[in-house]
Amino acid sequence: DAKTTQPTSMDCAEGRAANLPCNHSTISGNEYVYWYRQIHSQGPQYIIHGLKNNETNEMASLIITEDRKSSTLILPHATLRDTAVYYCIVSALGDYKLSFGAGTTVTVRA
Amino acid sequence: EPEVTQTPSHQVTQMGQEVILRCVPISNHLYFYWYRQILGQKVEFLVSFYNNEISEKSEIFDDQFSVERPDGSNFTLKIRSTKLEDSAMYFCASSEDGYRKTYGYTFGSGTRLTVV
Numbered sequence: 001d002a003k004t005t006q007p008t009s010m011d012c013a014e015g016r017a018a019n020l021p022c023n024h025s026t027i028s029g030n031e032y033v034y035w036y037r038q039i040h041s042q043g044p045q046y047i048i049h050g051l052k053n054n055e056t057n058e059m060a061s062l063i064i065t066e067d068r069k070s071s072t073l074i075l076p077h078a079t080l081r082d083t084a085v086y087y088c089i090v091s092a093l094g095d096y097k098l099s100f101g102a103g104t105t106v107t108v109r110a
Numbered sequence: 111e112p113e114v115t116q117t118p119s120h121q122v123t124q125m126g127q128e129v130i131l132r133c134v135p136i137s138n139h140l141y142f143y144w145y146r147q148i149l150g151q152k153v154e155f156l157v158s159f160y161n162n163e164i165s166e167k168s169e170i171f172d173d174q175f176s177v178e179r180p181d182g183s184n185f186t187l188k189i190r191s192t193k194l195e196d197s198a199m200y201f202c203a204s205s206e207d208g209y210r211k212t213y214g215y216t217f218g219s220g221t222r223l224t225v226v
Binding site: 034036038041043045046047049055082087096097098099100101102 | 114143145154155158160166168199201203213214215216217219220
């Protein structure tokens with residue numbers, strides 16, 4: 001019942017931008033795209049979310065395609081501390097639960 | 111930065127015993143959640159709680175589970191008779207705005223429950 005598809009893993013060089021793709025081709029008009037990450041079995045950490053416009057905060061940028069069928073999370077300057085599992089989640093307003101998939105394991109290398 | 115606090119960080123219990131996992135959500139948050147993660151598996155939703163009642167629960171959250179907000183600050187998850195398969199990391203989360211999800215959820219660091 002996965003609503004999103006993410007690569008299993010990816011590597012990134014420290015100091016470079018990390019671009020994490022996510023496909024959500026069946027997204028509905030009222031569903032938002034959320035990104036969370038989990039560092040080594042700690043609690044998930046909220047990163048960013050958006051509906052259709054691109055969003056940016058102090059942690060990352062979220063680029064959503066015009067048809068909303070895919071998105072990209074951008075970590076502008078990856079550090080070793082950004083090594084984590086990154087989850088792309090689609091969820092509608094009024095849905096209390098977040099459905100986590102397997103996510104993308106991102107390893108930032110020095 | 112405000113945090114969700116969970117205690118204990120690790121609990122070992124005998125099969126069949128009752129356990130209570132405790133959480134202190136962020137003070138101005140109104141919506142509270144429990145999730146769990148069995149080792150090596152996905153994070154799974156258990157229950158959401160608002161205005162002193164359960165707003166949504168998953169199939170995992172059966173009669174063995176209950177939640178309570180006994181006072182103005184704590185939020186607890188009780189497992190009445192633990193089974194081996196209840197061994198997992200349990201995460202508490204809270205949010206200011208559960209319906210609009212304006213700000214995302216803040217998760218605690220988790221309680222690792224080991225049933226022996």
